[in-house]
Amino acid sequence: MGVTLDTLDTVVLCWLPDVMVSMGLFQPDTDIFDRRDVLREDYQPEEIVGRDEELQQYISALQPVINGDQPANIFLYGKAGVGKTACTRYLLSELKTDAADYGIDLTTVRTNCEDLSTSYQVAIQLINKFRDPSDQLKPTGYPRRQVNEWLWEELDAIGGTIIIVFDEVDHIDDDSILYQIPRARANGNLEQSKVGIIGISNDFKFRESLSSKVQSSLCEKEVQFPAYNANELRDILRTRADIAFYDGVIPHEVIAKCAAFGAKDAGDARQSLDLLMEAGDVAVEQDADQVCEEHVDEARALLEQSRIIDGVAGLTQQGHLVLYALLMLYEEGETPVRARDVQNRYEIVCKRAATEPLVPRRMRDHLGELAMLGIATRIERNKGESGGRYYEYSLDTNPDLLLEALAETVDMVGVTDAIQTRLDGEI
Numbered sequence: 001m002g003v004t005l006d007t008l009d010t011v012v013l014c015w016l017p018d019v020m021v022s023m024g025l026f027q028p029d030t031d032i033f034d035r036r037d038v039l040r041e042d043y044q045p046e047e048i049v050g051r052d053e054e055l056q057q058y059i060s061a062l063q064p065v066i067n068g069d070q071p072a073n074i075f076l077y078g079k080a081g082v083g084k085t086a087c088t089r090y091l092l093s094e095l096k097t098d099a100a101d102y103g104i105d106l107t108t109v110r111t112n113c114e115d116l117s118t119s120y121q122v123a124i125q126l127i128n129k130f131r132d133p134s135d136q137l138k139p140t141g142y143p144r145r146q147v148n149e150w151l152w153e154e155l156d157a158i159g160g161t162i163i164i165v166f167d168e169v170d171h172i173d174d175d176s177i178l179y180q181i182p183r184a185r186a187n188g189n190l191e192q193s194k195v196g197i198i199g200i201s202n203d204f205k206f207r208e209s210l211s212s213k214v215q216s217s218l219c220e221k222e223v224q225f226p227a228y229n230a231n232e233l234r235d236i237l238r239t240r241a242d243i244a245f246y247d248g249v250i251p252h253e254v255i256a257k258c259a260a261f262g263a264k265d266a267g268d269a270r271q272s273l274d275l276l277m278e279a280g281d282v283a284v285e286q287d288a289d290q291v292c293e294e295h296v297d298e299a300r301a302l303l304e305q306s307r308i309i310d311g312v313a314g315l316t317q318q319g320h321l322v323l324y325a326l327l328m329l330y331e332e333g334e335t336p337v338r339a340r341d342v343q344n345r346y347e348i349v350c351k352r353a354a355t356e357p358l359v360p361r362r363m364r365d366h367l368g369e370l371a372m373l374g375i376a377t378r379i380e381r382n383k384g385e386s387g388g389r390y391y392e393y394s395l396d397t398n399p400d401l402l403l404e405a406l407a408e409t410v411d412m413v414g415v416t417d418a419i420q421t422r423l424d425g426e427i
């Protein structure tokens with residue numbers, strides 16, 4: 001007998017507890033969150049808190065637009081999560097409203113350069129943003145000069161004032177577009193449009209790496225965004241929490257704890273907001289009426305766990321073996337340890353995994369990657385005139401978490417026996 005939709009319905013409904021059948025399978029489950037999405041990265045706050053000085057500098061840099069002049073090119077820099085994007089979105093939206101009041105025709109375009117490494121790719125992406133979906137360019141295959149001409153055509157067809165925001169601008173290796181666009185009008189490529197660019201970066205070395213030509217055009221005006229301190233983070237979190245949560249759900253200590261954590265780590269508002277959201281999720285899961293400090297502690301552990309699991313999952317097989325070797329040395333109390341001693345242990349682990357070990361220099365690259373991910377620490381030692389400089393490595397992460405993360409990928413790594421040995425406490 002075949003299963004019809006009707007019989008399938010009956011089967012499913014039989015499985016559900018009675019109470020759910022009468023109430024529906026899905027119901028809102030929270031007295032904690034009113035608008036949880038407000039804590040998400042993509043929510044644009046209506047109010048920018050704690051950035052008065054930076055906003056003032058930014059407003060001055062944008063002033064030529066309202067005067068009807070050629071916009072200045074602006075370079076914003078600062079670590080991750082310090083409000084560069086939020087302030088840009090906020091000010092450009094205000095600028096659009098005010099420009100309209102003064103009869104100024106302003107167009108703003110934002111492009112994220114994360115996946116773009118050349119000026120050619122950037123130009124194609126911009127052209128496609130302006131063009132009809134039926135008239136899009138392919139990513140490659142056109143002469144460079146032709147692509148530039150198309151770009152000037154598109155920009156000139158828009159007319160008025162145009163501001164192009166290049167987020168993560170440091171991903172562009174060949175930076176010619178960053179001086180070609182600002183100079184397009186002076187070079188006679190544009191007649192109808194005045195174009196300015198805003199470059200955003202969290203790479204502090206990027207500015208120095210630019211050619212002097214690009215430096216003088218892109219960095220005409222610069223605004224630096226410093227890391228947030230605990231007070232600033234507290235104000236940001238409170239403003240956001242008042243919208244995201246129901247009244248009385250978030251006591252002051254919870255905000256203070258999330259802010260203190262963010263300030264201690266990197267002064268990153270995103271990190272503190274993520275922690276607050278996760279703490280809310282923990283409270284919902286536990287059916288609590290309020291978010292409390294213990295929920296923040298649990299949330300921190302959960303976020304740390306997923307950071308490590310993601311970090312370890314992103315490593316190559318060799319990266320796993322190097323990490324595993326370091327983990328063993330840590331467990332044996334042998335850390336901090338020099339790279340050459342990690343190499344010895346790593347070669348033993350490779351043998352167990354029936355894998356050819358990398359040469360020491362390559363193995364050290366993996367150690368460096370672990371340090372960059374915040375999984376390992378790297379301390380520089382100096383032995384004075386005779387000994388020279390060298391690095392020592394240790395772990396900066398809960399070893400049990402690492403073991404768990406490694407256990408998930410253990411089939412791929414092929415050191416099941418070794419992990420089991422550690423779990424049995426027999427190293």
Ligand SMILES: Nc1ncnc2c1ncn2[C@@H]1O[C@H](COP(=O)(O)OP(=O)(O)OP(=O)(O)O)[C@@H](O)[C@H]1O
Nearest residue numbers: 041045048049080081082083084085086202269270
């Ligand atoms: N001053 C602020 N007031 C309100 N919210 C803020 C403020 N600064 C940052 N935020 C919020 O913190 C999160 C991260 O900020 P944002 O994306 O602007 O950082 P960023 O400096 O651009 O970081 P990245 O370089 O990683 O892109 C966003 O959710 C943003 O809305």
